[in-house]
Amino acid sequence: MQIYDSVQKKKVPFEPIRKGEASIYVCGPTVYDDAHLGHARSALAFDLLSRTLKALGYKVTMGKNFTDIDDKIIKKVEETGKSLEEITTHYIARYLEEMDALGVARADIEPKATESLDAIEQMIQKLIEKDAAYVVSSGDVYFDTSKDAHYGDISHRVGEDEENQSRIEHTEEKRNPKDFALWKACKGDEDICFDTAFSRGRPGWHIECSAMIEKHFAKAHGNDTYSIDIHGGGADLLFPHHENEAAQSRCATGHELAKYWMHNGFVQIDGEKMSKSLGNSFFLKDALNVYDGEVLRYYLNSVHYRNNFNFNEEDLLSAKKRLDRLYRLKKRVVPGKGSAVNKAFKEALLEAMSDDLNVSIALSVIDEMVAKANEQLDSNPKEKALKKETIANIEFIDTLLGFGGKEPYAYFQIGIDEALKAKIETLLNERSEAKKAKEFERSDAIRDELTTMGIAIMDTAEGTVWEKA
RNA sequence: GGUGCCAUCGCCAAGCGGUAAGGCCGCAGCCUGCAAAGCUGCUAUCCCCGGUUCAAAUCCGGGUGGCACCUCCA
Known part of the structure; x- marks a missing residue:
């Protein structure tokens, strides 16, 4: 790793x-x-x-x-x-x-x-006992940065001239400008305070x-x-x-x-850090209201963790389509019990993630597995061993990356209530009858109606399946 | 003012010296009553200039542009 x-x-x-x-x-x-x-x-x-x-x-x-x-x-x-x-x-x-x-x-x-x-x-x-911290008259306790020879080793900020430029608050009683509060003494009675040996107050953040x-x-x-x-x-x-x-x-x-x-x-x-002061924060709860948590997870994890992530709906939709492909494959192999995970697939995924969490490579490995499995299923739809292995592969993806674990039909039907489901089923039955009778105008009209409802349908060898578009 | 990070196809994004992964979009084909889904094929020489090297998107120098930290912040 x-x-x-x-x-x-x-x-x-x-x-x-x-x-x-x-x-x-x-x-x-x-x-x-x-x-x-x-x-x-x-x-x-x-x-x-x-x-x-x-x-x-x-x-x-x-x-x-x-x-x-x-x-x-x-x-x-x-x-x-x-x-x-x-x-x-x-x-x-x-x-x-x-x-x-x-x-x-x-x-x-x-x-x-x-x-x-x-x-x-x-x-x-x-x-305080080691004199690395000191209590000032207000009761605040400060850390004495000059007592730590290694202060600056983490962020590599050492320059003394920095003091003039920095926006650190200068307090009279601080020994050094860089000293920071370990404990903040209470000012009034309203405050939420805790008693300690040094003063009544509350802890600093660090x-x-x-x-x-x-x-x-x-x-x-x-x-x-x-x-x-x-x-x-x-x-x-x-x-x-x-x-x-x-x-x-x-x-x-x-x-x-x-x-x-x-x-x-x-x-x-829009290319700028999300922050309250800029007024562009995007609350998770609002995002979860519109998008499924799993899609959000896939999207937010699709860019390497160290890079900045520019959030926008277009990219989220593109990420969703990519996840959809995995679930469509899952539809083709489910239900059944998984066998062993494909060795090369597992190794490729672990290798990618072992390289400082290279998700881009990991996702491409998954895409290739999906395409290959689909291709093989196209030519040999009843391949039992392949189905079992694919199920295991997807289970492994779920364990390692945290997506692909849902029941595939449910994944495509999130947010559809029972009444609507029943209506869709009725329409699909009507359409099947129309198709059987070769009344294509009628069947296409039903399909159009479903499309208007936000439902996509696809005819497969096992019958017609639908998805929330 | 100080300190960092980044710049690759229309969009997202790998790549870490040996001749550009993957996804979305688009186009063509197979399949389909027609679609959709799925499959196949096609689409970039890597911000600019200079240097190092047999070889550079990848290293070095200089630009240009974007972002972040130095203050509470994931």
């Missing part, structure tokens, strides 16, 4: 801390609003990584956090009058639901910041991940050099979030946070 390490800036062989095991931690969402397509892409990218490592035989432990205490959530509390818990449980539930729709496997560990306060306090305390990783992963790894194998997240988290995480963990624990760092590219709309 080769992965691209964004710190080394090159593809490197994946050599886990523990033989045969892989621990992955991905920065999850701050739950103050609905998830957008960017959250989906990140989750999907690391879902693919996890599936690939599993298929290669690794025992994968996946962690993904929920930041459920944060300025923006508090702002939402003030705006809506709802409690913090009401808001966070709502958005966490929505997030998980939507990820389920996309076929993203649940993480093994899903820590929340509010449930990790003990670990956060401990880590900050340790940093410390959460470090503490949660330490709490859930590092213990199992004892005195290893690294806490986890892979730390992932969106490309925008590389700096300052991951740089800060790495520094805190290094100083507090004495070992490195992650052996490898992986970052996914952005979802763009």
Whole structure:
């Protein structure tokens, strides 16, 4: 397995801390609003990584956090009058639901910041004891970046002259401009606060991940050099979030946070990063309203995870057509039990995915398998062994890439209710009779009517089948 | 101002020094009562300029254009 390490800036062989095991931690969402397509892409990218490592035989432990205490959530509390818990449980539930729709496997560990306060306090305390952090008069606690000789190793940002240009907020009591808040003391009574040895307040964003990783992963790894194998997240988290995480963990624990760092590219709309400030965010729930989760998954995963992804409907439709082809093949071979996966096919897929998740190659391997199987079925429709192997092939695709697992007829009938289904069946029966009587005008009229209804039909050797167009 | 990434057929997208995968769209054919589906065939020399090399889309230098990070962000 080769992965691209964004710190080394090159593809490197994946050599886990523990033989045969892989621990992955991905920065999850701050739950103050609905998830957008960017959250989906990140989750999907690391879902693919996890599936690939599993298929290669690794025992994968996946962690993904929920930041459920944060300025923006508090702002939402003030705006809506709802409690913090009401808001966070709502958005966490929505997030998980939507990820389920996309076929993203649940993480093994899903820590929340509010449930990790003990670990956060401990880590900050340790940093204060080591003089790598300091409490200022307000009660805020800052990390002293000058105490970490390796600060900058993750993002490769070191230049001192950068300080003047950077937009980092300058606070009087900070020792160094780059120092960042580990803990934010409460200002008023309204605030959502927690008591600690240093002050009443709440955790800064960066410390959460470090503490949660330490709490859930590092213990199992004892005195290893690294806490986890892979730390992932969106490309925008590389700096300052991951740089800060790495520094805190290094100083507090004495070992490195992650052996490898992986970052996914952005979802763009019209060539620009999707963001709230630009007013072009695309919520996942809206996308799922219009498109099936599996189609969305296929589409969002069809571009390499490190590239930027320019979301548009035309490309999504093209992706859907590609997925449709797989399901049409599935219709031809189902029902039945799968035999063994074709060896060459399996190897080609794994080889592609082992190369830093080269999905483009993987999808082309699948397309070629589909075309070849169709060709063979055309010449020999009753080929039992081929059917069984194809079923197994598709099952393997579903395991590795997370699509193709639905019952094929159902896939093409998503969103069609029973009443409409009955009507379609009636029309198709009428059309068959007309055809039998060679009344082609009548049969074509029925077909036109179905087309108007958004139903495509195709006559096969096994009879007429229909699809939602 | 600093730091990165990217530029391949109409569209999406592989490629990582040895002579351009795959998909969508389009065209032609087979199949079909006609369609659809499926199958077959056809369609690019890789933003520009210079260099290195027997050989470059792939390496180096210089342009041009796009995007991102340096502030909360997947």
